[in-house]
Amino acid sequence: MFELKHRDGLARIGILETAHGKIETPTLLPVINPNQITVSPAEMKEKVGIQALITNSYIIRKHDNLRELALEKGLHELVGFNGPIMTDSGTFQSHMYGEVELEPLEIIEFQKAIGSDIGTVLDIFSEPEDKREKVERDLKTTIERTQLSADNKGNMMLAGPIQGGRFPDLREYAAQEMSKMDCDIFPIGGVVPMMEKQMYFTLVDAVLSAKKHLNPSVPVHLFGCGHPMLFSMAALMGCDMVDSAAYAKFARDGRMMFSDGTRFLKDIKELPCHCPICSTHTADELRDSPDQEKLLAEHNLYVSFTELKIVKQAIHEGRIWELTETRARAHPNLLDGLKCFRKHTELLEKTEPLSRDLAYLYTSPESYYRPIVSRLKNRILERYEQPVSNFQVLFPEATKPYYRSYGEQISKMKDKNTLNYWIDSFFCPIPVELDEMYPISQSVISERLEPGIEQEKMRVLKEFMDAGLISPEIKHWHGKETIESIPQDKADNSEINIARVKAVADIQFGKGAGKALLDGEIELVLSAKTDRIRNVRVNNQHVLSMRAGDGLFTLKIAGAQILQQTFPSPKMRVIVNPDSAEFNRKGKSVFSAFVLDADPDIVPGDEVLIVDEKDDLCAVGRTIMTRNEMLAFNNGTAVKVREGQNHG
Numbered sequence: 001m002f003e004l005k006h007r008d009g010l011a012r013i014g015i016l017e018t019a020h021g022k023i024e025t026p027t028l029l030p031v032i033n034p035n036q037i038t039v040s041p042a043e044m045k046e047k048v049g050i051q052a053l054i055t056n057s058y059i060i061r062k063h064d065n066l067r068e069l070a071l072e073k074g075l076h077e078l079v080g081f082n083g084p085i086m087t088d089s090g091t092f093q094s095h096m097y098g099e100v101e102l103e104p105l106e107i108i109e110f111q112k113a114i115g116s117d118i119g120t121v122l123d124i125f126s127e128p129e130d131k132r133e134k135v136e137r138d139l140k141t142t143i144e145r146t147q148l149s150a151d152n153k154g155n156m157m158l159a160g161p162i163q164g165g166r167f168p169d170l171r172e173y174a175a176q177e178m179s180k181m182d183c184d185i186f187p188i189g190g191v192v193p194m195m196e197k198q199m200y201f202t203l204v205d206a207v208l209s210a211k212k213h214l215n216p217s218v219p220v221h222l223f224g225c226g227h228p229m230l231f232s233m234a235a236l237m238g239c240d241m242v243d244s245a246a247y248a249k250f251a252r253d254g255r256m257m258f259s260d261g262t263r264f265l266k267d268i269k270e271l272p273c274h275c276p277i278c279s280t281h282t283a284d285e286l287r288d289s290p291d292q293e294k295l296l297a298e299h300n301l302y303v304s305f306t307e308l309k310i311v312k313q314a315i316h317e318g319r320i321w322e323l324t325e326t327r328a329r330a331h332p333n334l335l336d337g338l339k340c341f342r343k344h345t346e347l348l349e350k351t352e353p354l355s356r357d358l359a360y361l362y363t364s365p366e367s368y369y370r371p372i373v374s375r376l377k378n379r380i381l382e383r384y385e386q387p388v389s390n391f392q393v394l395f396p397e398a399t400k401p402y403y404r405s406y407g408e409q410i411s412k413m414k415d416k417n418t419l420n421y422w423i424d425s426f427f428c429p430i431p432v433e434l435d436e437m438y439p440i441s442q443s444v445i446s447e448r449l450e451p452g453i454e455q456e457k458m459r460v461l462k463e464f465m466d467a468g469l470i471s472p473e474i475k476h477w478h479g480k481e482t483i484e485s486i487p488q489d490k491a492d493n494s495e496i497n498i499a500r501v502k503a504v505a506d507i508q509f510g511k512g513a514g515k516a517l518l519d520g521e522i523e524l525v526l527s528a529k530t531d532r533i534r535n536v537r538v539n540n541q542h543v544l545s546m547r548a549g550d551g552l553f554t555l556k557i558a559g560a561q562i563l564q565q566t567f568p569s570p571k572m573r574v575i576v577n578p579d580s581a582e583f584n585r586k587g588k589s590v591f592s593a594f595v596l597d598a599d600p601d602i603v604p605g606d607e608v609l610i611v612d613e614k615d616d617l618c619a620v621g622r623t624i625m626t627r628n629e630m631l632a633f634n635n636g637t638a639v640k641v642r643e644g645q646n647h648g
């Protein structure tokens with residue numbers, strides 16, 4: 001059982017329940033080789049707080065002493081750890097060292113017999129170099145074996161690896177087929193050589209292709225991803241667990257891991273680390289220590305678990321993109337991995353939150369390709385309804401919010417004629433009335449953009465022209481000269497704040513929402529302190545509140561009723577069963593288990609109407625999950641209800 005607690009796009013913090021306790025993800029499962037324990041599980045728990053570990057059932061089974069002990073006393077006693085233990089199946093060993101073939105059910109039965117919490121299917125390992133025909137054939141076998149293993153898993157949780165080699169479409173196919181099976185974890189397999197050879201573009205392509213079709217309520221494990229420099233990217237791809245023997249293997253070779261790469265101890269003059277090992281030893285002392293291997297293994301674990309905390313904090317803050325873009329600087333190939341994300345923008349947009357608490361930070365040209373940017377552009381293209389005008393003006397980027405920067409100039413032009421005002425912003429051309437909406441005002445962007453971004457902005461401007469939103473005759477702002485060029489006609493006495501409400505409502509809820517919500521006597525309540533919109537009242541009813549933080553709306557029941565009339569089901573709806581409806585009417589949140597269906601376009605953070613099967617409005621609230629997630633998860637909050645609709 002897996003529960004979603006927090007998220008930033010595909011990156012998530014979750015709770016996985018096992019027979020030996022709960023695991024908070026994302027986490028790292030250190031690999032324990034029962035034949036060769038460098039740091040004991042008890043020590044790892046005490047020092048870095050490991051929550052779970054992974055060991056190899058094939059190795060245990062192969063060695064008489066280990067096998068007997070495991071069968072007699074159990075796996076947990078054998079390795080000396082009473083928390084969750086995952087076992088691998090020997091796929092990797094038989095693949096690497098060509099050891100004797102094993103029957104897939106034999107190893108499942110053995111994992112059950114020794115009391116593994118999470119056993120793994122004996123999948124077939126595909127190499128990135130493998131030809132398509134071979135990968136297809138092996139994938140077919142893996143799928144058959146997974147079916148067989150799932151039918152016989154008993155009380156053990158089962159990990160069903162996703163293979164497919166370097167072929168994104170086969171990864172997609174594998175994910176589709178494997179999602180039909182009763183697996184509790186989906187590890188992404190066949191990726192160790194990709195990481196060893198730093199083929200990060202191929203790795204990201206493989207993982208995101210699989211993510212596209214994997215059941216979202218099942219945690220994803222990235223096999224062999226043990227280097228801390230990869231953890232943030234793994235989380236951003238939606239990997240909930242990783243495992244690593246690297247901490248021990250690297251220590252054996254005298255190598256130390258850091259979040260920006262690996263260094264040989266022999267080359268280190270200054271230890272760039274303050275872990276308990278590095279703060280009590282100099283590099284020379286480590287070099288001379290008889291315990292060097294163990295000390296380096298401990299350092300590697302400290303660095304890894306610190307990086308995990310950094311990743312988790314970034315997920316809480318909504319800064320996983322910024323962190324990943326920063327970490328991608330560790331190696332040019334890792335940067336190429338980051339560049340693969342833009343190939344999967346459609347997938348990433350589905351889980352991209354509507355807004356975040358913290359500002360969008362530009363770290364590098366790659367920041368331009370985040371899904372929040374493409375969504376903003378697409379929504380303006382699809383949803384923005386431009387007021388009728390005689391001219392258009394395009395202002396250059398300026399201090400945000402834009403209306404505060406250009407208000408004086410705009411009012412001079414409004415005295416003369418009716419115009420539309422656009423800003424040539426970093427994100428895309430922005431109608432001035434959207435200027436306070438996330439992420440436009442809530443962004444910090446380099447003032448000296450790379451030529452590639454400037455070029456891309458030109459292309460997007462052309463796209464806006466082709467779509468008819470921006471006229472080729474648009475006046476590029478040249479100060480007084482531009483004002484003088486506008487012929488004196490009727491003054492434009494439209495109100496910016498009304499335009500703002502209409503435009504934001506259309507972008508946030510869909511084309512036509514603004515017009516419907518504002519149909520009547522409008523009263524805007526402004527903040528006395530900031531003069532910004534707080535509440536929108538129409539015909540004496542409070543329909544919307546504008547949030548100061550992200551400039552987006554929270555929906556009141558009266559507003560929800562209007563949108564319900566405007567948009568046919570399932571748009572903006574989360575449809576719940578009768579048991580839930582009763583609770584939601586009283587203001588209680590919606591649990592995913594009670595969701596019957598929902599609007600497929602819902603994104604996390606959206607305002608939604610909670611309705612029963614008859615489309616009767618029960619409540620309004622803010623989503624945590626997408627439709628796919630609401631339907632897949634059996635527990636956890638799907639929508640935080642803000643206001644219930646108690647019929648008399």
Ligand code: GUN
Nearest residue numbers: 091092161189190223224
């Ligand atoms: N360990 C590293 N890669 C793999 C894989 O693809 N399958 C299994 N079962 N274990 C692995």
Ligand code: ZN
Nearest residue numbers: 273275278299
């Ligand atoms: Zn250290």
